[in-house]
Amino acid sequence: MDESPRGWGVIPSTGIPTIAFGNQKGGTGKTTATLNSAGALATRGHKVLAIDMDPQADMTKGLGLGPGDDTNPSSPKNELPNTLVTDDANLLDVLVDNPRTHETGLSEIVIEAGEYDHLNFDLVPSHKDMGLARDWMDDASARLSLKLALEEMVDDGYDYDFILIDCPPDLSVLTDAAFIAAQNVFLAAQTQATSRDALDDLWDQLESIEDNQQIEIAIVGLLANMYRDDGQSKKFLSAFDESFASMAPIFKLPMRVAIQRAWDNGRDIFEWEDPNDQQVERELFLEIAETMERAFDKTQVEA
Numbered sequence: 001m002d003e004s005p006r007g008w009g010v011i012p013s014t015g016i017p018t019i020a021f022g023n024q025k026g027g028t029g030k031t032t033a034t035l036n037s038a039g040a041l042a043t044r045g046h047k048v049l050a051i052d053m054d055p056q057a058d059m060t061k062g063l064g065l066g067p068g069d070d071t072n073p074s075s076p077k078n079e080l081p082n083t084l085v086t087d088d089a090n091l092l093d094v095l096v097d098n099p100r101t102h103e104t105g106l107s108e109i110v111i112e113a114g115e116y117d118h119l120n121f122d123l124v125p126s127h128k129d130m131g132l133a134r135d136w137m138d139d140a141s142a143r144l145s146l147k148l149a150l151e152e153m154v155d156d157g158y159d160y161d162f163i164l165i166d167c168p169p170d171l172s173v174l175t176d177a178a179f180i181a182a183q184n185v186f187l188a189a190q191t192q193a194t195s196r197d198a199l200d201d202l203w204d205q206l207e208s209i210e211d212n213q214q215i216e217i218a219i220v221g222l223l224a225n226m227y228r229d230d231g232q233s234k235k236f237l238s239a240f241d242e243s244f245a246s247m248a249p250i251f252k253l254p255m256r257v258a259i260q261r262a263w264d265n266g267r268d269i270f271e272w273e274d275p276n277d278q279q280v281e282r283e284l285f286l287e288i289a290e291t292m293e294r295a296f297d298k299t300q301v302e303a
């Protein structure tokens with residue numbers, strides 16, 4: 001591990017290492033990777049902010065802050081509020097109003113880790129209104145909205161070691177805003193032939209953002225999710241390896257029941273004690289956290 005490269009991540013304008021978890025293909029593990037990487041970085045002593053940019057709000061729900069679970073009355077989710085329906089300011093207000101009026105800042109809508117026992121990192125939740133983003137975020141400033149909002153948050157005194165952004169499964173303005181704010185992308189893919197086509201489109205999108213915005217974007221890692229040791233997976237990974245292995249480490253995560261169960265109970269895997277062994281997934285996400293530290297030349301923070 002120690003001989004691998006350090007410091008290949010791009011530090012964005014806020015000065016805080018920021019990583020967007022992307023892939024326009026649906027159901028590849030973006031949200032799973034975002035919330036469990038946030039949990040792993042927090043476990044290693046870092047102060048982390050996770051931002052849910054997806055109108056589907058899966059990360060907010062996966063941390064228990066969406067609707068409860070009618071089918072399981074004992075789910076810890078039922079005791080937590082549903083932040084998706086609040087009448088207070090929400091993330092869409094920040095992204096739409098802030099570039100024009102500077103009225104609604106991220107600091108107004110962030111849920112701080114100290115507010116809930118199970119939360120080890122701060123969260124900017126999604127909201128039901130985020131579904132209107134396509135209609136409202138239609139001018140040139142919209143793509144810069146998250147970057148500007150993060151710069152203001154840092155000016156307001158918020159300081160984080162890492163910011164992680166969960167992207168929706170598309171190449172919409174929300175995803176662009178996340179890529180521009182982060183300048184670092186962590187890919188979550190399933191190792192199938194169709195995933196290769198999706199990644200080709202994603203490279204094109206990243207290149208076009210680099211050209212248009214005159215910025216550099218780094219690939220920080222690839223999660224080969226629901227990995228199976230078969231020919232399909234090997235073929236996919238060797239194709240990825242050829243282009244990116246030197247800069248983007250690949251993490252293989254098999255199907256693990258406890259990941260789904262932690263999610264169903266509104267927790268990351270470090271906050272969830274499962275009847276099944278959780279060593280494989282916990283070790284993998286701690287390794288991802290270590291890699292993120294190396295990408296930005298940071299070290300674990302001693303408790």
Ligand SMILES: Nc1ncnc2c1ncn2[C@@H]1O[C@H](COP(=O)(O)OP(=O)(O)OP(=O)(O)O)[C@@H](O)[C@H]1O
Nearest residue numbers: 026027028029030031032169254255256259260263
């Ligand atoms: N390795 C895994 N083992 C078990 N369950 C998993 C694993 N990875 C993801 N899942 C489950 O699969 C579902 C889809 O994963 P996830 O929501 O993270 O994908 P996504 O890429 O964020 O989806 P979307 O594109 O809709 O945003 C979730 O219910 C999640 O709990």
Ligand SMILES: [Mg+2]
Nearest residue numbers: 030031054058
């Ligand atoms: Mg998702």
